[in-house]
Amino acid sequence: MSALLLRDLRLAFRAGGGFGLGLAFFLIVTVLVPFAVGPETALLSRIAPGILWLGALLACLLSLDRILALDFEDGSLDLIATAPLPLEAVAVVKALAHWLTTGLPLVLAAPVLGLLMSLPGPGYLWLTLSLALGTPALSVIGTFGAALTVGIKRGGLLLSLLVLPLYVPTLIFGAEVARRGAQGLDPQAPLLLLAGITCGTIALLPFASAAVLRVNLR
Secondary structure (H helix, E strand, O other), rough: OHHHHHHHHHHHHHOOOOOOHHHHHHHHHHHHHHHHHHHOOOHHHHHHHHHHHHHHHHHHHHHHOOOOOHHHHHHHHHHHHHHHHHHHHHHHHHHHHHHHHHHHHHHHHHHHOOOOOOOOOOOHHHHHHHHHHHHHHHHHHHHHHHHHHHOOOOOOOHHHHHHHHHHHHHHHHHHHHHHHOOOOOOOHHHHHHHHHHHHHHHHHHHHHHHHHHHHHHH
């Protein structure tokens, strides 16, 4: 598993469209929003949690088609499927590699970009915590979507249409945690729901991803 993880990390850093693209997109969204809605600090601070969470979600979405597509195109996925490593573990490693190269940089960049959105002081901790807790679910769900569309030519649009509805609960509760934290309210309820979504996706979706891969690789 460690060898597969290191391989995916090397590919993500060498190939375009991975680490740098998601972070750049997150930065662009955060920079352009103040130009679109105006420089009012009160308005920006009110919408900052939702905008930052939406930007992070869309940034994760950009690189989902590369989770399995490159391996399928060069035949590596067939070799991985015949290896002793179960496909469930392969799905976990793929999701982890995606999170390390896309989700984790977004978590680390969010507090810095929050300054551009006039995020209230108490919101920085809760924004970072909600992203750290919610972005693994985005990667696991994205891996499931990538497994569903692997082998489909130009399946990026289909992948987005399949994954976006599954992302909505994570977006709702993640943004609510950041919003309540920024306003000084108790974020415990949405935080627990967000944790439940993440734990549920990590526990269940690798098995669904493996099942779909077995069907698509026959």
